[in-house]
Amino acid sequence: MPVESKNMGFLEGLTILDLASVGPAARASRILADYGMNVIKVAPVAAKGAKQIDPVFHAYGAGRGMKKIRADLKSEEGREVIYKLAANVDVIMESYRPGVASRLGVGYDDIKKVNPSIVYCSTSGYGQDGPYAQWAGHDINYLAIGGFLACSGRDSEGRPAIPGATVADSAGGGMHAAMAIISALLNRFRNNEGAYLDVAATDGVLSLMSLYLDQYTATGVETRPNEAVLTGAYGWYSVYKTKDGGAVSVGAIEPHFFKNLCRLLELEQYSDCQYDRSIQDEMKAALQKKFLTAERDHWTELLAGENTCVAPVLSIAEVVEDKHLQSRNSFMKAVHPSEGEFSQLAPILAGCERKKAVHQVQAAGLTNTDEVLRAAGFEKEEIIRLINSGGVE
Secondary structure, eight states: OOOOOOOTTTTTTTEEOOOSSSTTHHHHHHHHHHOEEEEEEEEEEEGGGOOOOOOOOOOGGGGEEEEEEBBBBBSHHHHHHHHHTTTOOEEEEEOOSSTTTHHHHHHHHHHHHTTTTTEEEEEEEEESTTTTOOOOHHHHHHHHHTTTGGGOOTTSSSSSSOOSSSIIIIIIIHHHHHHHHHHHHHHHHHHHHOEEEEEHHHHHHHHHHHHHHHHHHHHHOOOTTTTSGGGTTTTEEEEEOTTTTTTEEEEEEEEHHHHHHHHHOOGGGGGTTTGGGGHHHHHHHHHHHHHHTHHHHHHHHHTTTTSSOOEOOHHEEEEEEHHHHHHHTTTEEEEEETTEHHHHHEOOOOOOOOOOOOOEOOTTOOOOOOHHHTTTTTTHHHHHHHHHHTSOO
């Protein structure tokens, strides 16, 4: 079986010490590892029955391109390891509730003493300060506070529908953290100074909602479901059921795309009425009636390639098998020692190496502690002492 490629990544030669487990920080680590950064995951020692979640074997790229150690941050020996590692890394990331990292002795001020140029990233739901800073939360809560849910479609009972992806964790937090870290590293290269980054997933959601927030603050016009172009007010920006129980997405915003859609659907009576609010309900009904006359794949074949801004709604299983995504090497193989071979999302962001060899997944109970500590300058006797003390596993 071929070994994983050693081609240079954009961030190769840089190292991040990740004290987090799941959520936005795990998304950020995945992105940074895919760009070549050396990621060292720090988990609690198993012997202490720590609360931190161990992700399922296939989550977050199944540890691809990462190393793992276990350290007891409540012990002197565990903190000794973190300080020595921190002195030689470029980035530290944590996702404790605000204030906890400092109480453990691994906060920014503690780490800055051993590495003044460290880029230290704290990820949280609501930020390190403010009235909500200590609130517990998850993706749906940050989307709620940021206005995302209020602008989303409604379920059958009129409630904001639960999104089909963890938008706040992935984009609002993970991509947010990765961009902030890379920006801070660029600044460090120019000015030889570190940075403290307060990455709040809710702030990231606000950035995603900027079109609607800026519209309201500038004009007083509030965006609601079915009242704006992008929230379903018009028939030509919506999702329609098809005869076989499938669905197609329609996003014919530009007039020439809309005219093409009307022509191919034989609904040209609407061609010159695209923005006429008075007939949108009628237009939606006509479009739905038409799409119910044939299967999803028929409409995809007829419309998608004809400048109509139409695409099929694919299930997760269909996404994995989609010919376009397969042609772009969007998926790769991995092998787990007990779960066997499976497919996983490849490093698909621009600039990452998509054509990677099979990823050999490390068993959940194993760590790379000896390798990581040796690389950090610990002698064999020191490593044995630290393991015997329970400070690391």
